[in-house]
Amino acid sequence: MFIACMVIGVACVAYGASVGALRSGTSFHLVWFALGACFIILGLAWRSGLIARLPKAAKFALAALAVAGVVFLGVTSTIVLSHAKDQGEPGADYVVVLGAQVKRDGTPTDVLRYRLEAARAYLLQNPKTVCIVSGGQGPNEPITEAECMMTWLVAHDIDRERVIEEDRSETTVENIRFSRQLMEGERPSIVVATNDFHVFRAMRIAEKQGIENVSGLAGYSTPFYKVNNVLREDLGLTRDFLVGDL
Numbered sequence: 001m002f003i004a005c006m007v008i009g010v011a012c013v014a015y016g017a018s019v020g021a022l023r024s025g026t027s028f029h030l031v032w033f034a035l036g037a038c039f040i041i042l043g044l045a046w047r048s049g050l051i052a053r054l055p056k057a058a059k060f061a062l063a064a065l066a067v068a069g070v071v072f073l074g075v076t077s078t079i080v081l082s083h084a085k086d087q088g089e090p091g092a093d094y095v096v097v098l099g100a101q102v103k104r105d106g107t108p109t110d111v112l113r114y115r116l117e118a119a120r121a122y123l124l125q126n127p128k129t130v131c132i133v134s135g136g137q138g139p140n141e142p143i144t145e146a147e148c149m150m151t152w153l154v155a156h157d158i159d160r161e162r163v164i165e166e167d168r169s170e171t172t173v174e175n176i177r178f179s180r181q182l183m184e185g186e187r188p189s190i191v192v193a194t195n196d197f198h199v200f201r202a203m204r205i206a207e208k209q210g211i212e213n214v215s216g217l218a219g220y221s222t223p224f225y226k227v228n229n230v231l232r233e234d235l236g237l238t239r240d241f242l243v244g245d246l
Contacts (some may be wrong), residue, residue: 005043008133012036017194019228024109025101025138077232083203088122088217092129093188095119095217096179097130098172098202099135099145100195106142107151110222111195118219119193129191131158132182133168134175155239172198173245176206193217197229201237204246 005050011042012127016032051059083175088095100112108116123131131153134144146165154160164165164182176192183190192202206214221229240246 001044003048005039005046008034009039009043012039014178015228017196018234019225022225023101023110023140023230024111025140025233028228031231032228068079073231073234076237077230078234080197080200080230080237083199083216084201084214084218086218087192088191089189089215091126091189092191092215093124093185094179095191096124096134097149097177097191098175098192098194098198099133099169102139102141102143102145102148104140104142106151106177107230108148108150109114111147112145113152114219114221115193116149116156116219118217120153120156120158122191122193122217123153123162123197129162131162132164132166132179134169134179136168136170138170158215171204173240176202176209176211180209180211187213189213191215191217191221193219195219195229197221197233201233201240201246205240208244208246 005175012032013036016029016036019032020029038103042051054062096117099116101109102112103109118130123129133146133149133153135149137144141148144165144167146167150163150165166178166182169178175245180190190206190213192199192206192214194202194217196218199218203214203216236246
C-alpha cells in the first residue's frame, strides 16, 4: 500500500505540473498537487503504522469516504461525457462558440481552436446559421476571446457578416445569457459549440435559462488532458447544481 500511494502521489504531482505548463488561464492544476500530497501523506502514515493504530470507526470512515469519492467521480464523469459526441442539430438559427484561454500572441489555445474548428465545420455545412463568439478578456489575455475567435473564423473562410461578438462574459453562465441577448426572435434554435467534456454542462445551463431549442456541438479535446478536464467538469457540475445554475 505504501508503494502504491507513493506512486499515485508522485504521478498526480507530475500530471498537475504538465497541466500547469499549458497556462490555461486557471489554477485548477493545483488540485492535482493537493491530491498528490494526500496520497503521499497516506502512504507515509501507512508505513509508519499510524493507520493500523486508528480506531475501527476511523478506519471505517476513511474507507467509506474513499468509496463515496469513487462513486461520485464515476457518476458525474459519466454524466459529463454523456454528450461528448453531439454534432448539433442542423439548420440552427445560431451557433454560440464558448470562449476559452487566448495565447499571449492573440491566437487561440488548442482548447479554443478545437471549439472553433467544430464551429467552422458546422457553419460551412449550414450557410444560413449566424455565429456568436462569446468571451471577454481575462487579465492574462491580450484581447477578448470573442475578438480572437472572430479573427480566426474570418481567416478560415467564414464571412465577417455572419459573426457577432459577445465580449463581456467571464463564465459559461454569462456566455449563454449575454449571447441570448444578441439573438433575434422569441424561440431561436441554438447550437452550443464547445469541447466534448463541456457540452453537457453548457446545454443544461442554457436550458436552465429558458432556452428550449438547444443542442450541443462537441469539439475535440486532447486525450492526455481529458482526465483533468473531466475532473474539473465534475466539480463545476456540482457547483452549478448547488448554486442553481443547472
